[in-house]
Each structure stands twice: as structure tokens, then as C-alpha cells.
Amino acid sequence: MKAIHLTKTGHASKSFEIKEVDIPTPSENEVCIKVNSFGINFADVLARQGIYQEAPPLPSILGYDVAGTVHSVGSGVKNYEPGQRVTALTKFGGYAEYACTMQEGVSPIADSLDYGTATALATQACTAYYCMEECATLRAGDRVLIQAAAGGVGSIMVQIAKDKGCIVFGTASSAKQSYLKELGVDYPIDYTQMDFVQEVQKELSDYSGVDFVFDSIGGKTFKKAYRLLTPTGKIIFIGAASQLKNGKSSLITTLALATGFGIFSPIQLVMASKGIIGVNMMRVADHRPHIFKHCLDEVVSLWEQGVIKPLVGKTFAANQIADAHHYIESRQSMGKVVCEW
Secondary structure (H helix, E strand, O other): EEEEEEOOOOOOHHHHEEEOOOOOOOOEEEEEEEEEEEEOOOOHHHOOOOOOOOOOOEEEEOOEEEEEEEEEEEOOOOOOOOOEEEEEEOOOOOOOOOOEEEEEHHOOOOOOOOOOHHHHHHHHHHHHHHHHHHOOOOOOEEEEOOOOOOOOOHHHHHHHHOOOOEEEEEEEOOOHHHHHHOOOOOEEEOOOOOHHHHHHHHHHOOOOOEEEEEOOOOOOHHHHHOOOOEEEEEEEEEOHHHOOOOOOOOOOHHHHHHOOOOOHHHHHHHHHHEEEOOOOHHHHHHHHHHHHHHHHHHHHHHHHHOOOOOOEEEEHHHHHHHHHHHHHHHHOOOOEEEEEE
């Protein structure tokens, strides 16, 4: 089979190599998937740049999410069989024609669900669902701020929040404002032209703040968003996109990210009855696989009900992996970026 190996960190055009390797054999609790589509995630870009601590040592095969058909199963797997259409979280190894993963990271999909869209369910939709269902209790009328609302995770968060009757503030760049309106964002905010704090406060002049913030930016943006929280509010942190500036990371941007968060005391949180929650779906899959399985099955169900409709923003051929990474780094992408074999 063909597999895309990350052979060195740095520029995308010089970091990847397609090699022929053996088809992996699933262990007792694993499913081996013949991959049709695999996703590109922000963490992949960080791994390629050598700044993602979770990444396996080089040379390695990146990739968190795939969609395709079951090729083979381990002896302990009873609910899947060869030929079955599935979407799956891979926990690395997804940039390949075949990939193995734990059976809790796999969910069957309908024939009507295309593989590109299915790929978006495994990482982006599961992250959105976990943040909004496991970490928060959203109710009709709640005020919600979603950073990077046009992205793969953010756009699905918008759809879930709107389905629950929430009032949604969403940030994105100028070119993505029309998409935010299509999603149903009540108050689209162009963060390149205006200060999101001022815009939220302007709309909530008679209200003390927002009830929930879902932040994938980090740094100073996180600290500013925290101040918007009403008492009893929560901020759910899922990433640090501000770690990249102009598509690249450096010691300066990393230090700026770290210092930008500010310092939070437990006493401060108690007095205001506010909460800060960090989410890493790899840890959820590792330590509570049954919860991850629940999330994956639920987002497939939400797609079937028409509640969520992941956008595949752009599709590349597998051998265009460097172009796919460049596209993510450009910050132009909307929805899910997919590669196909």
C-alpha cells in the first residue's frame, strides 16, 4: 500500500514522501480500514512544523481521521465486517491507503453519506459535539461566542448551537462573513476589521456577558474572551491557532501565545462561578473510549437527522498533500479539508 510519511519537519513541499509499505494487521480490538478519504487537521500542520508534542517520532504517518470501507477486523471485533462503509478516528496513521484504529473509534455510515463529508465527522464534529454536549449544557436563549466559526469545528458548533436555540456570535475573516450568515450566525464578526469584544458588548449592552465561549485561538484572544463571560459562564478551549503567524511558528509566537493567556486563580473562578475547560479529543479517545464512541455515533445520527451538515471546503488528491497543508496554513480554508486516494 502507499503511505505518506513525514520524513522531516519544516516546509510542506520538502517534508513528505510517499512510500510503499505493508498493509497493517489489526490487533484484537482494532479495525483495518481501506481509506478513500483522509482529513487534514491543524494539529497535522503543527506536527509537520515540529511543535506538536503528541506527534510520533520521525519518520511517521500523520492523520487523525479517515473514511472508507472495512478491510479486516481483529479477533475481538464483532460489530464490523469487510466491505462495510465507515468513518473513523485514527490517532495518527491516516495518511495511508489502509489504516488501523480501535473499534470504539469507528462508526458505520449510510451509502448516501459521501466519504469527504464522513471524514469531517470523526475529528471536527466529534470535537464540536463533545465540547457542547459533554462540557456544556446549552439551553435556548444562551449567548454563545464561537471563535473561528467558519472552520471545521467552529461551523459544526454553530449548527449545534442554533439547533438548541442559542444566540450565536461567530468570528471569522472578511472573506468568510457570508458563510457565517449562511450557517445562521446571529452576529457575524470580522475579527480583521473590528475588535470582537467591543462588537459583543455593543450587542449585549443590556446584558452582563455571554454564557459560553468556544475558543480555538488561544493567547490574548482567550484572555479577552474570558472577560466576556457572565457569572456561571464557561470557556471551552480546544486549540491554539494563534501559535501560527503567517502560516509559521517561531519562538516569539510561542512565547506570545503562552504569556497572552494571563494568570487565572481558582479563587477568581470560584468568586465569579466561572469555568475553564480544556479539550483534547486524543485524551478522550485514549482514556474514555466509550465516550468517544458515543460522540462519533451521535454525530453520525445528527447528520442523518439533518442537524449538522459539515462543509468540505476543498478536496485534494493524496499526492497533493503539501498543497493541502499550505491551504490550511493560509487561513483561507472553510470547513473540512480532505485528501483522496
